[in-house]
Amino acid sequence: METDQAPGSAIRVRGIEKSFKDLQVLRGVDFDVRTGSVFALLGSNGAGKTTLVRILSTLLKADAGTAVVNGFDVAAQPSLVRESISLTGQFAAVDEVLTGRENLVLIARLRHLQDPGAIAEALLARFTLTEAGNRKASTYSGGMRRRLDIAMSLIGNPPVIFLDEPTTGLDPQARLEVWQTVRGLAAAGTTVLPTTQDLDEAETLADRIAILHKGTIIQNGTLAELKALLPPAKLEYVEKQPSLEDVFLALVEDGGGIDTATGGRADGTVQAGKEIQ
Amino acid sequence: MTTHVLADTGVLTGRSLRHILRSPDTIITTVITPIALMLLFVYVLGGAINTGSGQSYVNYMLPGILLITIASGVAYTAYRLFLDMQGGIFERFASMPIARSSVLWAHVFTSLAANLLSVAAVVGVALPMGFRTGASVGAWLAVAGILVLFTLTLTWIAVIAGLSARTVDGASAFSYPLIFLPFISSAFVPTGSMPGPVAWFAENQPVTSIVNTVRALFAQEPVGNDIWIALAWLLGILAVSYGFAIAKYRRRIR
Numbered sequence A: 001m002e003t004d005q006a007p008g009s010a011i012r013v014r015g016i017e018k019s020f021k022d023l024q025v026l027r028g029v030d031f032d033v034r035t036g037s038v039f040a041l042l043g044s045n046g047a048g049k050t051t052l053v054r055i056l057s058t059l060l061k062a063d064a065g066t067a068v069v070n071g072f073d074v075a076a077q078p079s080l081v082r083e084s085i086s087l088t089g090q091f092a093a094v095d096e097v098l099t100g101r102e103n104l105v106l107i108a109r110l111r112h113l114q115d116p117g118a119i120a121e122a123l124l125a126r127f128t129l130t131e132a133g134n135r136k137a138s139t140y141s142g143g144m145r146r147r148l149d150i151a152m153s154l155i156g157n158p159p160v161i162f163l164d165e166p167t168t169g170l171d172p173q174a175r176l177e178v179w180q181t182v183r184g185l186a187a188a189g190t191t192v193l194p195t196t197q198d199l200d201e202a203e204t205l206a207d208r209i210a211i212l213h214k215g216t217i218i219q220n221g222t223l224a225e226l227k228a229l230l231p232p233a234k235l236e237y238v239e240k241q242p243s244l245e246d247v248f249l250a251l252v253e254d255g256g257g258i259d260t261a262t263g264g265r266a267d268g269t270v271q272a273g274k275e276i277q
Numbered sequence B: 001m002t003t004h005v006l007a008d009t010g011v012l013t014g015r016s017l018r019h020i021l022r023s024p025d026t027i028i029t030t031v032i033t034p035i036a037l038m039l040l041f042v043y044v045l046g047g048a049i050n051t052g053s054g055q056s057y058v059n060y061m062l063p064g065i066l067l068i069t070i071a072s073g074v075a076y077t078a079y080r081l082f083l084d085m086q087g088g089i090f091e092r093f094a095s096m097p098i099a100r101s102s103v104l105w106a107h108v109f110t111s112l113a114a115n116l117l118s119v120a121a122v123v124g125v126a127l128p129m130g131f132r133t134g135a136s137v138g139a140w141l142a143v144a145g146i147l148v149l150f151t152l153t154l155t156w157i158a159v160i161a162g163l164s165a166r167t168v169d170g171a172s173a174f175s176y177p178l179i180f181l182p183f184i185s186s187a188f189v190p191t192g193s194m195p196g197p198v199a200w201f202a203e204n205q206p207v208t209s210i211v212n213t214v215r216a217l218f219a220q221e222p223v224g225n226d227i228w229i230a231l232a233w234l235l236g237i238l239a240v241s242y243g244f245a246i247a248k249y250r251r252r253i254r
Helices: A049-056 A078-084 A100-110 A116-126 A142-154 A172-187 A199-205 A223-228 A244-252 A259-263 A271-275 B002-022 B025-048 B057-086 B089-094 B100-126 B137-164 B168-173 B175-184 B196-204 B206-218 B226-252
Strands: A009-020 A023-034 A039-042 A064-069 A085-088 A160-164 A191-196 A208-213 A216-221
Touching: A009 A049, A009 A191, A023 A039, A023 A049, A023 A064, A023 A191, A023 A208, A023 A216, A039 A049, A039 A199, A049 A064, A049 A160, A049 A191, A078 A085, A085 A142, A100 A116, A100 A142, A100 B002, A116 A142, A142 A160, A142 A172, A172 A191, A172 A199, A172 A244, A191 A199, A208 A223, A216 A223, B002 B100, B025 B057, B025 B100, B057 B089, B057 B100, B057 B137, B057 B168, B057 B175, B057 B206, B089 B100, B100 B137, B100 B226, B137 B168, B137 B175, B137 B206, B137 B226, B168 B175, B175 B196, B175 B206, B196 B206, B206 B226
Parallel strands: A039 A191, A039 A208, A085 A160, A160 A191
Antiparallel strands: A009 A023, A009 A064, A208 A216
């Protein structure tokens, strides 16, 4: 466990434990998240990801341990933590009866911001929802709803954003759009903590990856560090076949949405390298 | 943060009022049963009922009908609160710097607005059926005050139901006994016509004192002790249900 990041860490978790009745979900979780980084919490269903995110976003109290978000203790200073964060839960937290625009205005007003209308307008444009802005959210597709959900989370520019399985149930294009947004946020200095059970997503998106398994973090490091845990890679020549995803995206591409696919990772790794084990 | 409580409550009340405006059927289904009961009692049963009061039967039974309207209206409050708790939007609010109580109060104010709208609709139907009152502005205000207090009391009971329910049906089931209560009171027939134990119950349950008070105010008669008994019942139940609702809410959301 690294502790030397403390001064620049946006999230600091020490010994967090949580049980529901007899079921121990978290058994002492420790990690640090550097400010402005993307820290993916990787784990299978039931690993405790959502419980951890709910504790960090003040929705749930831990049984033991401490968690500090943006310098504030989640147990002792919950309202200051709430000022610092945004949560996009597993299920899109939008008001179905309101329109997309009204949803955004609602959150902007609850965050006491000036000119909620202009904020809503800008976010609708940024998430290509302008045309759908005056329709009820209940008429939105899964991808649109998720985009609206994330747009609502960005209002007020909170320094820390939790995204609980942000791409579950999305089609590949919508998934790329979410990834693009997450990278943009991190580039602008926001700390983003996505949870995912999708290995590909963690690999593509995160600066650091922590693997949560049976209630503890069993590994935590950069992708390179995690790869180094296995025996050194041997070189094999494999014919590069396009994946079904490549084919699908090439076929449905309509010009705008696919920039991400060619944009590559921030650290310059070539994506095609994935095929070589 | 406390400085924002009022503003936040206002914003959230605006949100749930919008829900009502977009589904006016909730108002229509709230008023349809009381209006049907009113038609039934005035045009079918009323002719055989001797109230001994000398006033028209529609005047006699309107106060009880208004209470039934409110009792069925608050079922929607529990329903809306339950749906909010189920959906992710409640968690979003809980993870934002919003005063915790604002979320509940928004539902309470919305309930008040929706029920007053329903009550006005029922009075609107009672007028062509012959409801007349010479009540002064002061008496009207007193009636409105008692109905507001009655709505608030039932709304906080609805909040408990909405917070405790596990299913949508469970959320509104609590309202059935409340709707039934006016039937065993002085709302439709004088309690004196009932057999002993039933009459005793009818005379000593809250609805009778409330009905008698509202009826006296509409008829420009002295309200006597009934108004104090009604207020004591309403404030007492309000305090208890408010306490339970807040405790339940605290446990539900830290």
